[in-house]
Amino acid sequence: MSDSDKPVILIADDEEDVRELVGMNLRRAGFATEEVADGLQALKRVKESKPDLIVLDVMMPGRDGLQVCEELRMVESTRLIPIIMLTAKGQTEDRISGLEHGADDYLPKPFSPKELVLRVQALLRRSGPVGDGTELKVGPFVFDLSAVKLTVSGEPMDLTLLEFKLLHLLANHEDEVVERDTILREVWGYSESVRTRTLDTHVKRLREKLGDYADWVQTSRGFGYIFKAPAAVSV
Structure with missing residues (x-):
């Protein structure tokens, strides 16, 4: 399968090692990946490329993940893109806020790369049409x-x-x-x-x-x- 045929996952995190870890595991699982280091870049890239799913860190410069998520949910062309939020360990308020701002799920850091891949695969399976158009x-x-x-x-x-x-x-x-x-x-x-x-x-x-x-x-x-x-x- 060529990269053009693979689902594209946008990874938005200001920590390079996290982007590399997530990207490596998603590519091994058969996905194409794009990476950005701050919220403003994330918004720009989403508007340009319309990824199939976004892995979005809460704490980022420019725009934090909550602001990015909220802005994407307000735009018709991006409101249905699945979003998984990455939150700091023990920060329950971040997890709740992420879901309240429109995220589909969250994972607290440190997280299992295998668990992240499983959730990405599951959400992509469920991001298609809801019914038969009725x-x-x-x-x-x-x-x-x-x-x-x-x-x-x-x-x-x-x-x-x-x-x-x-x-x-x-x-x-x-x-x-x-x-x-x-x-x-x-x-x-x-x-x-x-x-x-x-x-x-x-x-x-x-x-x-x-x-x-x-x-x-x-x-x-x-x-x-x-x-x-x-x-x-x-x-």
Whole structure:
């Protein structure tokens, strides 16, 4: 396979040794890579080359990773590019902030290169079309699968690709509990061996975005989540 046929991963990190480690392992796994050392370069490169996925460090000069992620999510042509954030070990607030700014997942430093490759592969498998181009209507929710857009009672909701897929999966199983492992497999492409809190943070962020409709996403403690009309809602 020529480099032009390989998925392109942009690595944005101000530490050269991290860029080299990540790049070497991704190339061994069959990816093409591009590298930048700061946030401004990252924004410029994304606009120029539209990579298939971005590995983005939180702490960078120029623009930090959170700012880069937020800016990319505000642009139609880049809002659906999968992003994995690299965070400092023990900095829980960085991980939560990364997901809240639109990242799809995070890895704390130091991380296992094998784990990073597995997550890149999984997210790329799940970054394609959501469905067959039709609509799904559940109560006030209308999912446009071809445009990857959601409206609720006629009002558009600004969701990331992973948030859209998560809510669509739950809505497609209305009134049924969808287990955590099933969600991680179907939305993120992760196997049961991957342990991550990204699901909980995504659900929290999703509920915040849904506002008055947040109660449609309910928790089944110890099992997963269920998409169900609140008792007081008549649809």
